[in-house]
Amino acid sequence: MQPLFDFLGQFTGGAGNAFVITAAILKIALFLGGVLTAVPFIIVFERKILSWIQDRPGPNRVGPFGLLQGFMDGLKLFLKEEIMPKGVDKTLFLLAPTLVVIPAFLALCIVPFGPIIQGEHLDALGSFLGLDPAMVGSGGEISQVALAVTNPNIGILYLLAITSVGVYGITLAGWSSNNKWSLLGGIRASAQMISYEITLSLAVIGVVLLAGSLNLYDIIEGQRGGFWHWNVVAQPVAILLFIVAMFAETNRLPFDLAEAESELTGGFHTEYSSMRFALFFMSEYVSMIVISAACATLFLGGFFGPIPLPWETLMEQFGLVAILAFYIVGPLVILPAKVSFFLFLFIFARGALPRLRYDQLMTLGWKYMLPIGIINLVVTACGVAIDMAITRDGEVAWVTKVSIGAVTLVLFLGWELLIFSRRRRSQLSREYRNLYRKESSSDPALAS
Amino acid sequence: MAGMEHFAEYGFFGALLLAGVLLAVGPVVIPLFISPRSRSEKSRDTYECGMDTIGSAWVRFDLAFYLFALIFVAFSVAVLYLFPVALVYDDGSYLWRDFVAVALFLGILSLALVYSWRRGVFSPALRTTSQRTHRVGE
Numbered sequence: 001m002q003p004l005f006d007f008l009g010q011f012t013g014g015a016g017n018a019f020v021i022t023a024a025i026l027k028i029a030l031f032l033g034g035v036l037t038a039v040p041f042i043i044v045f046e047r048k049i050l051s052w053i054q055d056r057p058g059p060n061r062v063g064p065f066g067l068l069q070g071f072m073d074g075l076k077l078f079l080k081e082e083i084m085p086k087g088v089d090k091t092l093f094l095l096a097p098t099l100v101v102i103p104a105f106l107a108l109c110i111v112p113f114g115p116i117i118q119g120e121h122l123d124a125l126g127s128f129l130g131l132d133p134a135m136v137g138s139g140g141e142i143s144q145v146a147l148a149v150t151n152p153n154i155g156i157l158y159l160l161a162i163t164s165v166g167v168y169g170i171t172l173a174g175w176s177s178n179n180k181w182s183l184l185g186g187i188r189a190s191a192q193m194i195s196y197e198i199t200l201s202l203a204v205i206g207v208v209l210l211a212g213s214l215n216l217y218d219i220i221e222g223q224r225g226g227f228w229h230w231n232v233v234a235q236p237v238a239i240l241l242f243i244v245a246m247f248a249e250t251n252r253l254p255f256d257l258a259e260a261e262s263e264l265t266g267g268f269h270t271e272y273s274s275m276r277f278a279l280f281f282m283s284e285y286v287s288m289i290v291i292s293a294a295c296a297t298l299f300l301g302g303f304f305g306p307i308p309l310p311w312e313t314l315m316e317q318f319g320l321v322a323i324l325a326f327y328i329v330g331p332l333v334i335l336p337a338k339v340s341f342f343l344f345l346f347i348f349a350r351g352a353l354p355r356l357r358y359d360q361l362m363t364l365g366w367k368y369m370l371p372i373g374i375i376n377l378v379v380t381a382c383g384v385a386i387d388m389a390i391t392r393d394g395e396v397a398w399v400t401k402v403s404i405g406a407v408t409l410v411l412f413l414g415w416e417l418l419i420f421s422r423r424r425r426s427q428l429s430r431e432y433r434n435l436y437r438k439e440s441s442s443d444p445a446l447a448s
Numbered sequence: 449m450a451g452m453e454h455f456a457e458y459g460f461f462g463a464l465l466l467a468g469v470l471l472a473v474g475p476v477v478i479p480l481f482i483s484p485r486s487r488s489e490k491s492r493d494t495y496e497c498g499m500d501t502i503g504s505a506w507v508r509f510d511l512a513f514y515l516f517a518l519i520f521v522a523f524s525v526a527v528l529y530l531f532p533v534a535l536v537y538d539d540g541s542y543l544w545r546d547f548v549a550v551a552l553f554l555g556i557l558s559l560a561l562v563y564s565w566r567r568g569v570f571s572p573a574l575r576t577t578s579q580r581t582h583r584v585g586e
Contacts (some may be wrong), residue, residue, distance in 0.1 A: 024460050028467060036471075078475075081483050086492050087504065098472040105468035109460065150460040157531060175506075179494045183505045191513050194520040201527045208534040270495055274483060275475040359571065362516070366570045370523075370561060374554050377530075384537060385547040 001130045015132070016141040027149050028109070035108060039285045040070025046347045053351035080274040085177070088271065092176035097272065097279035100169030104286040107162045110155060111293040112216050114147025114303055114331040121323050128320055146217070147303075147331060155216040156204055159294055160197070163249065166287065167193045170251075170258060173280070174268035185267025188358060189251060189258030195365040196248035196255075202373035203238040203245065206380045207231050207298050210396050220302040227306040232299045234401035237376045237408045239299040241369055243345070246291045248365070250284060253350040257358055292342035293335065300338050303330030372412060379408050515569050519560075526557050 002015075008022065009015035044059060044067055051058025059066035084090065117125060119138050122145065126136040136142050152158060167190050174186015210231060211219040223230045232239050248255040259267035266272075269280045296302060314322040356364070383404035387396050494501045530553070537546055564570065 024463060028460070028464060032464075032467060032471075078479055079483055080479070081485060081491075082479050083491060085494050087494065094476070097476065098469070101472040102465065102468040105471060106461065106464055109464045149464060150458075152458065177494075178505045180496065180505045183509070187509060187513050191516045194524075195516060198520065198523045198527055201524075201530075205527070205530050205534050208531065209537055212535065212537070214531065214535065265495070265497060274479045279472060279475060362570055366519075366561070367565065371558070374558055374561075378551055378554055381537070381547055381550045385544060389544070 002132045002135070005131070005135070016135050019131075019136060019142060023145060024149070027147075031108065031113065031149060032105065035286060035289055038289065039282055040074060041067065042285055042289075042343060043070040043073070044068075045343075046350070049344070049347045050351050053348075074278065077275055077278045082274045082276065083271075085179070085271050087178045089176040089178070092172045093271075094276075096169050096173035096176060097276050097283075098169070099172065100166050101279050101283045101286075103162050103165040103169075104283040104290065107159055107290045108286065109149035110152075110159050110162075110216065111290065111297065112146065112148035112151065112220065112302060113293075113335050114327055116144050116146045116151075116217060117327060118144035121327075124320055124323050125327075128324075147327065148216070151215070151217060153213075153215050155214045156208065156219070156294075156298070157214050159290075160201055160204065163287065163291070164193070164197055166283070169283075170268050173272070174258075177268075177271035179271050181264040181266065181270045182268050185258045185260070185264050185270070188260075189268060192248055192251075192255060192257060192361060192365075195362060196245040196369075199241050199365065199369045199373050200245040200249060202370070202377055203235070203242040204298065206235045206238045206377055209377075209380055209384055210234055210401065212394075216297055216302075220297060220304065223301040224304060224308075226308050227301065229398065229401075230299065230301040231401075234396075234405045235299065235376070235380070235408070236405050237372060237412045238380075239295070240412075241373050241376070242295055242299065243342075244364075244369060246295060247346070247349065248361070250287050250291060250346075252284075252288070252346050254353040254356050255361060256355060257361060260355060262355075288343060288346055289339060292339045292346075295342055296335060296338035302338075303335045305329070305334050372415075375411065376408050379411065380404050383407070512569075515564075519564055519569065522560060523557070526553075526560075529553070 005015040005018045005022070008018035012018045012021060047069070048058045048066070059069040062068045062072045084093070122143070123133065123137045126133060126140075131137075132140075134140050136145075170193075171186045171190040174182040174184075174189065177183070207219060208214060211222045213219065219231075227233075247253075251258045257267075259269070261267075264270070269277055272280060311322065311326050315326070383400055384396055387400035388394075391397060494505075530550075533546075533550060533553075537550075
């Protein structure tokens with residue numbers, strides 16, 4: 001393959017640049033293509049699982065087991081009429097779907113889907129592909145190739161920043177439609193997403209504290225060596241907070257107040273039709289994949305498997321085959337498996353849980369999750385400080401991680417038990433009851 | 449060269465931004481050519497489940513949403529400050545000072561939470577139909 005890059009290098013100022021650019025385009029194309037192909041299938045699986053929960057067959061006409069239903073729905077939406085209703089703010093109405101989709105894709109590029117290839121492995125793979133060792137190799141111009149579209153140092157901060165841009169799109173879509181349902185959906189969505197974003201950040205800071213870095217590769221590296229090293233062991237409460245917050249961030253049931261079919265028809269996308277609607281729909285699924293991958297990376301060891309295999313000995317015995325397998329298993333088997341687990345959780349929760357009321361949502365976000373997040377962070381900081389005071393080696397020992405996990409979990413469960421044992425009807429539902437009692441006594445139609 | 453590599457990391461964002469724009473604009477433009485058009489005035493009505501629309505939707509809405517946005521700004525900036533703290537936390541030399549600083553910071557942050565809790569920001573005023581002061585569209 002070296003002649004190809006030499007040829008391309010004439011236009012890009014060196015064969016090395018040509019390799020970097022080709023690799024980037026390949027990574028973007030494969031990853032984006034993979035995710036976009038997965039979306040129609042996820043929609044079919046969602047409808048299948050929901051239909052099993054509701055004891056009905058679900059989609060079963062298009063393709064084997066109805067598998068192609070998602071593609072056909074997409075095709076159908078291309079052929080639907082684009083309606084621009086009267087009285088909308090045209091610029092914002094057209095801009096809004098774009099503002100939702102682009103951040104969803106931009107957030108994708110940060111997720112590491114495989115290890116960094118370097119050292120001997122890069123030499124072996126380079127010679128396999130027929131590349132000049134002076135260009136690609138441990139001693140060459142390009143000494144490492146990361147299996148992620150980009151690998152900036154700010155990593156997780158970028159992810160948090162870019163996912164919150166999506167709020168603008170949804171709010172603007174709701175406002176610009178000039179429809180009461182849309183307006184309600186839009187402002188509800190913005191209030192909900194900003195409320196849960198703080199909890200999301202607090203859950204992430206615990207992990208950053210343990211890893212000492214914002215770089216996603218560093219965070220994954222800290223979880224190397226089996227499931228008992230994963231951050232879920234050290235941060236069991238943080239992962240719970242993260243999961244609840246990620247449901248709210250993606251506007252999925254039980255937090256889908258922004259759409260809420262039964263009360264707001266379609267919420268912020270009521271006035272959108274054809275592919276403009278499909279863009280909202282697609283970006284919802286893309287952000288579900290992104291945030292699942294982020295959760296897997298932060299808490300479940302990313303592309304590392306639950307049981308560490310003896311790769312060193314395998315590579316000595318089988319050489320290139322084992323090296324190739326090592327770099328293929330992560331992106332193609334382990335990370336997709338973890339993402340699928342979270343996607344299943346999303347779908348299962350949609351089938352199992354009713355939608356929350358708006359004030360319940362705010363109560364949960366601000367009065368429960370935020371204090372829990374703060375306490376979790378204080379306990380984690382204390383644990384890390386104790387560990388540092390004893391060992392002074394700049395790394396958090398495994399025992400400390402387990403102890404932090406145990407303490408936070410015990411505190412959390414104890415607090416929950418305390419609440420449940422003293423559970424009375426909440427102040428709020430009492431107020432509601434009194435209000436409606438007053439109303440029904442003054443209204444003759446309701447009183448009868 | 450190292451500087452260039454760093455720059456290239458961010459160049460990929462540009463490439464992906466381009467891909468994102470194409471993926472966002474393409475699906476909006478393509479149906480303009482292949483989808484049917486009806487010229488009926490009625491189909492351009494605001495969709496309110498068959499009722500004729502009364503007034504605009506651009507009316508005043510509950511102040512509670514604005515309060516949430518304000519608290520969010522306060523908390524979000526505060527939480528952002530915690531990221532650099534978490535990065536330099538295990539420096540080794542001033543361990544307990546670091547922990548006390550984080551605890552104090554979070555304590556003051558919690559005071560803001562307690563204050564808004566006591567002021568009833570998180571339990572927005574409940575209104576039923578008879579108590580509503582203005583109707584949508586007026």
